[in-house]
Amino acid sequence: MDEDGGGDGAADSGDAPTNDGQRFDRLPATADERTVPERPTREEVLAWWDERFGIEPAVFAEHTFWERGSGKIWAFRGELTTPVEIEALGMTCLRTRQEHWKPTMSAIQRFGEHATRNVVHLAREQAATFLAGEDQDLDWDGDWGYLVVTHDLAGGSEPLGVGLYVYGELRSQVPKGRRRDLR
């Protein structure tokens, strides 16, 4: 569950172009333009944010999406000629390698205010437990899977991070480097 962890293994797909862990490749707009097998498209990424959290495609209108390594998607507010061989491009945004796509804490803090579903609001004490990286029991009638976790800060609800809801429990997905014990 480490956001910046390793594992940049290239996809094994015969003679077809593959992922290169050392460079950023822009996501194809649609499946018709796809050359690397299994690379997600911009259309699929926008549809996922919309379906899972109700975050509309317009929220990402000024962002381009890029893949570095297999299934690590970055959001960059700008345009460059693909591919780009540099260390980082914008913000890590999404992991698409597993069956269930997983948003990053950074992307949720940046874009989560636009979420209208699969959002769970925690009281201060619960938010502190979540930020410390600990799991907790939670009453939640909605979908299982990744949720936007919010809490109140300075008079408003603010997106804090990503929780995984399964078996009546909210599992904190706060990366190790961002955990704090504020209890």
Next chain:
Amino acid sequence: MDVLARYEPLVDDFEAFRAACERPLPSVVRVNTLRTTVERARRAMTADGIDVESVGWHPHLLKLDDQPGANWPYVHGWIHGQEEVSALPARVLDPAPGERVWDACAAPGSKTTQLAALMDDRGLVVATDDNLGRLSALRSNTERLGVTNVAVTNEDARVHSLQPFDEEPYDRALVDVPCSCEGTVRKNPDTLAEWTIEHVRGIAGAQKGILRRGVQATRPGGTVVYSTCTFAPEENEGVLDHVLAEESCRLVEVDLPLESSPGVTEWEGEEYDPSVVRARRIYPHQNDTGGFFCAKLEVTG
């Protein structure tokens, strides 16, 4: 050796200068305006039991009576620990939303993220550093502060390549170089113990190369800001003098919101280009801050 005594000929009130260098500095944070307002950040910190005081010259800076990294507004990327004077060069560079900007020695990213905030996260900030470990700190900061217009390169700034960026020159460049850091003595008292003249001379060579690349990579009419946190003329006016002679650029006046002194034109028998008086020196006793040096160049050809 008594490093500070070296600067007695340059400083008006040397005793006040020395006394200020011995006082610790308060914690200062910059409010990340990409994420929140100064008012909400203050409110969140007060609710966390942190006493907050405004900094007169910069509306986004707040002094704290606590460490800046263990509170809710930090977790949300609303604030970033940044020493007061280190917020100066990005303000002097003054980038606008939509521009292309190079941060030549970017890690750990305080100034990179400040540039992105000044640009409202629009346009392009290329953040370069030759140290991969320090780049990892920069990456953590850009992620936490919610910046999405930054591209990061790991290379020696002296040979920075524009190839990944469509070969287009920059509108502005911030050249805030590694230096002998005497100006940070109030935070790191060990700085003076590690000081050697050989290091000053050696690092001045690298600084010249980085500033030259900054001028070369910026379009004619564009702006380059050169800054350090040292008092050593070898690393400040001496570097400017070299680059003024080698590259197409000129020094322009800097209007600072803090008390400062002009650049020096003579040092230990060396004479520098007379226009280096347009650079600004900030001594710790002048504004009760760290020490700093800042110069603004216009690219002419």
